[in-house]
Amino acid sequence: MLVYDSILYLVNSVDLSDNNLSGEMPVGLTSLLKLGTLNLSMNHLTGNIPEKIGNLEQIETLDLSTNKLSGSIPQSMVSLTFMNHLNLSYNNLSGRIPTGNQFQTLVDPSIYEGNAALCGYPLPGCQDDNGEAPQVPSGDGEDDDDNKFEKLWFIICIVIGFFVGFWGVCGTLVIKKSWRYAYFHFLDKVKDALLRSVSSIGTFLHKSS
Known part of the structure; x- marks a missing residue:
């Protein structure tokens, strides 16, 4: 015991x-x-x-x-x-x-x-002192508001990022002529370097075979 x-x-x-x-x-x-x-x-x-x-x-x-x-x-x-x-x-x-x-x-x-x-929830609501039924409680309302706010903030960030990125790069090239020339000259160099690399690899494979 x-x-x-x-x-x-x-x-x-x-x-x-x-x-x-x-x-x-x-x-x-x-x-x-x-x-x-x-x-x-x-x-x-x-x-x-x-x-x-x-x-x-x-x-x-x-x-x-x-x-x-x-x-x-x-x-x-x-x-x-x-x-x-x-x-x-x-x-x-x-x-x-x-x-x-x-x-x-x-x-x-x-x-x-x-x-x-x-x-009361999930049954029909009780009547209050004024004879009116109160709204059915919901545990999802606050979560829904938070999700909507997060989605809105995400969209705003994307839009801001797009404009900053676009005008930060393209806008500068459009406005400043010397930068535009330097940028395209750099692209030409990169393109030539890639073509030479591809050509060298092709030649090496041809000799190996």
């Missing part, structure tokens, strides 16, 4: 699904800080989801579906940044779905179906 008590927090998987369990979710489960999987689906659990569930920062899979849980989804769950699978369907949950962090990636409405009083 002493050993079990000392290592209990190291448990990384709990699956008690489909066991006819009843009563409220034990708050003690939120002390299993190493927990990666928690499955309590298909039971008869009642009451609220513990607010301290946000302590399970390493959890990846959380399934509380097909119970009788009520109240709102705790805001502390937005801190579960490792969570990639969530199922809260078919309970009696109500209120707004939290936003931020992993909840922006949990866009499948089936995660929350069967909770008639639950609203």
Whole structure:
């Protein structure tokens, strides 16, 4: 018993699904800080989801579906940044779905179906105090603005670089006559040197054959 008590927090998987369990979710489960999987689906659990569930920062899979849980989804769950699978369907949950962090990636409405009083992204929006539905949150708006700004800045740099390069070279040759003569004289020398090199290589290959 002493050993079990000392290592209990190291448990990384709990699956008690489909066991006819009843009563409220034990708050003690939120002390299993190493927990990666928690499955309590298909039971008869009642009451609220513990607010301290946000302590399970390493959890990846959380399934509380097909119970009788009520109240709102705790805001502390937005801190579960490792969570990639969530199922809260078919309970009696109500209120707004939290936003931020992993909840922006949990866009499948089936995660929350069967909770008639639950609203917010990705379900239809909740009404505010004025009876109007707020805009659906999006985690991509800021990224889109950043991408547009980067593309615009990239295009501006290309245009500036073209004009600087063109007028820095061609503009100088057009305006200054002596530079233009020197430039074309240099090109003639390069051309002659290349022709001599090609001719020498051809002669060498012919002699070798």
